[in-house]
Amino acid sequence: MPVISAPRNGLDRMSWAWVGVVPFFAFALMFLILPTGFLMVGAFQDAGGHFTLANIWNLFQPSILSAYWISIEVSAVSAFGGAVIGFFLAYAGVLGGLPRWIRPALMTFSGVASNFAGVPLAFAFLATLGRAGLVTALLVKYLDFNLYSTGFNLLSFWGLALTYLYFQIPLMVLILTPALDGLKRDWREASAILGASAWQYWRYVALPVLWPSLLGTSLLLFANAFGAIATAYGLTGSSLNIVTILLYAQIRGDVLHDENLGYALALGMILITGLSNLAYIWLRGRSERWLR
Amino acid sequence: MKRSKLGPWLAIAIGAIYFLVPLIGTFEFSLRMRRGEYSFDAYRIVLADPQFQATFTYSTCLALATIVVGVLLVVPTAYWIQLRLPRLRPVVEFITLLPLVIPAIVLVFGYLRIYNSSSPLPMTSSDRATDVLLTFGYVTLALPYMYRAVDNGLRAIDVRTLTEAAESLGASWPTILFRVIFPNVRTAVLSGAFLTFAIVIGEFTMASLLDRPAFGPYLQLIGANRAYEPSALAIIAFIVTWGCMGLIQVFGSGARLASDTR
Numbered sequence: 001m002p003v004i005s006a007p008r009n010g011l012d013r014m015s016w017a018w019v020g021v022v023p024f025f026a027f028a029l030m031f032l033i034l035p036t037g038f039l040m041v042g043a044f045q046d047a048g049g050h051f052t053l054a055n056i057w058n059l060f061q062p063s064i065l066s067a068y069w070i071s072i073e074v075s076a077v078s079a080f081g082g083a084v085i086g087f088f089l090a091y092a093g094v095l096g097g098l099p100r101w102i103r104p105a106l107m108t109f110s111g112v113a114s115n116f117a118g119v120p121l122a123f124a125f126l127a128t129l130g131r132a133g134l135v136t137a138l139l140v141k142y143l144d145f146n147l148y149s150t151g152f153n154l155l156s157f158w159g160l161a162l163t164y165l166y167f168q169i170p171l172m173v174l175i176l177t178p179a180l181d182g183l184k185r186d187w188r189e190a191s192a193i194l195g196a197s198a199w200q201y202w203r204y205v206a207l208p209v210l211w212p213s214l215l216g217t218s219l220l221l222f223a224n225a226f227g228a229i230a231t232a233y234g235l236t237g238s239s240l241n242i243v244t245i246l247l248y249a250q251i252r253g254d255v256l257h258d259e260n261l262g263y264a265l266a267l268g269m270i271l272i273t274g275l276s277n278l279a280y281i282w283l284r285g286r287s288e289r290w291l292r
Numbered sequence: 293m294k295r296s297k298l299g300p301w302l303a304i305a306i307g308a309i310y311f312l313v314p315l316i317g318t319f320e321f322s323l324r325m326r327r328g329e330y331s332f333d334a335y336r337i338v339l340a341d342p343q344f345q346a347t348f349t350y351s352t353c354l355a356l357a358t359i360v361v362g363v364l365l366v367v368p369t370a371y372w373i374q375l376r377l378p379r380l381r382p383v384v385e386f387i388t389l390l391p392l393v394i395p396a397i398v399l400v401f402g403y404l405r406i407y408n409s410s411s412p413l414p415m416t417s418s419d420r421a422t423d424v425l426l427t428f429g430y431v432t433l434a435l436p437y438m439y440r441a442v443d444n445g446l447r448a449i450d451v452r453t454l455t456e457a458a459e460s461l462g463a464s465w466p467t468i469l470f471r472v473i474f475p476n477v478r479t480a481v482l483s484g485a486f487l488t489f490a491i492v493i494g495e496f497t498m499a500s501l502l503d504r505p506a507f508g509p510y511l512q513l514i515g516a517n518r519a520y521e522p523s524a525l526a527i528i529a530f531i532v533t534w535g536c537m538g539l540i541q542v543f544g545s546g547a548r549l550a551s552d553t554r
Binding site: 017018020021023024025027028030031032033034035036038039042085088089091092093095096097098102106108109111112113115116118119120121122123124125126127128129132133134135165166169170220223226227228229230233234237244247248251252262266269270273274277 | 297299300301303304306307310311313314315316317318320321322365366368369372373376377380384387389390391392393394395396397398399400401402403404405406428429431432435487490491494495496497501508511512515516522523525526529530533534536537538540541
């Protein structure tokens with residue numbers, strides 16, 4: 001809660017000013033804080049409403065742990081891949097010295113692709129890399145190479161990670177471009193005059209300035225993938241055991257046979273996305289010191 | 293400094309392949325419905341499907357309602373924070389970022405528990421009430437984007453001077469808000485609105501769990517039961533997303549907005 005301190009506009013005007021933000025706080029309370037708080041409290045209660053740690057303890061059963069673990073792995077792989085590829089794309093667009101039209105085209109397309117998630121994205125990948133997909137068929141026809149004989153399956157861990165990259169990479173490009181813009185020309189010129197190679201410039205100047213942005217954005221991508229469900233559900237139905245799909249099934253039909261265990265499941269998700277977002281905010285604060 | 297452009301070109305080329313091939317694949321697949329030749333049959337069937345029309349209309353209406361509620365909630369708040377309560381800015385900004393932290397599925401889980409039919413505020417007891425709840429849920433999901441868009445718009449104008457000028461001319465608060473502030477942040481509001489539309493139109497999780505006939509659950513249903521129609525729907529969804537982002541570009545600097553809102 002904010003601390004009431006000496007108002008600038010005179011006491012009587014200030015004392016009523018808070019009325020203007022009441023609708024916003026009421027909305028946030030009703031549709032953001034109370035629903036989440038209810039689950040968080042419920043995670044520490046038994047069916048009778050008494051305090052217990054049993055739900056938290058029950059999270060550590062193999063099926064739930066594996067759901068968390070697969071979610072974490074898919075999110076980490078897609079975040080890492082998205083961060084690396086997105087970095088090179090953003091670099092190419094901003095500092096690559098390519099024709100002028102490349103950059104706006106890249107940014108516009110990233111804006112679209114980062115919002116093209118969910119069920120339609122799953123359809124697109126099924127039509128491309130599914131068993132009857134275009135690329136799968138073309139590979140058989142022209143290279144006599146059956147993708148599915150290599151053990152690849154779109155409806156699996158790697159398939160899901162590959163699909164997630166479709167919105168992870170553009171998101172990285174969108175967030176990282178301003179940071180790359182913040183790398184001042186002077187730094188590069190100064191290091192060149194001092195005889196540094198391009199490698200040395202990146203190793204000792206650019207990367208130390210950029211790493212909070214890089215790491216922070218990767219964490220944001222991680223949280224982004226961790227909370228996603230529609231893409232995975234559209235792609236694999238409920239066959240892939242990730243935590244959002246488990247929670248979805250729990251809400252639909254109480255598959256865990258324990259209402260409060262469902263709350264604990266939700267609490268675990270908030271903890272994971274919350275921690276990675278907190279780290280992101282902290283790292284962003286650090287990166288802003290240099291990139292102004 | 294002369295440097296090789298091979299690397300950057302390679303990055304762009306690989307990126308372009310990764311992003312264009314699924315679109316081409318989807319489009320090609322959507323044309324394959326008639327055996328032995330390409331046709332737009334899948335599109336014809338989808339567009340003529342009464343379910344498609346009903347769910348798409350439903351989601352469009354919901355998106356518009358979300359935009360109206362979101363704008364009415366966010367613009368006065370951001371304006372008031374800027375003008376009178378700058379001390380509250382960090383608190384409000386933190387709250388508007390929470391929907392990025394709390395996954396949508398967790399939020400809707402909470403709604404189902406708090407607003408069930410035996411609660412004091414039974415918002416899931418009738419279809420209309422659930423529509424309202426879903427709209428509020430979407431406003432919550434769009435809050436980070438809408439707030440950042442509007443806040444950026446407000447920072448670009450001199451809110452204090454505009455307000456004082458209007459006040460000294462005898463304008464009332466509604467007049468100031470709707471005839472002075474709103475027109476000045478119109479482009480920002482529109483950017484936020486199109487982004488909201490793109491998010492809401494195909495949203496799956498909330499609509500599905502609140503059991504409303506929205507476009508997202510319809511897409512999922514078709515995907516589970518049909519072969520070629522899903523590809524046609526994916527292309528349609530992509531065009532809608534592209535349209536929204538294009539309109540943001542038309543009305544303002546879309547790239548800057550999208551990067552600032554995350």
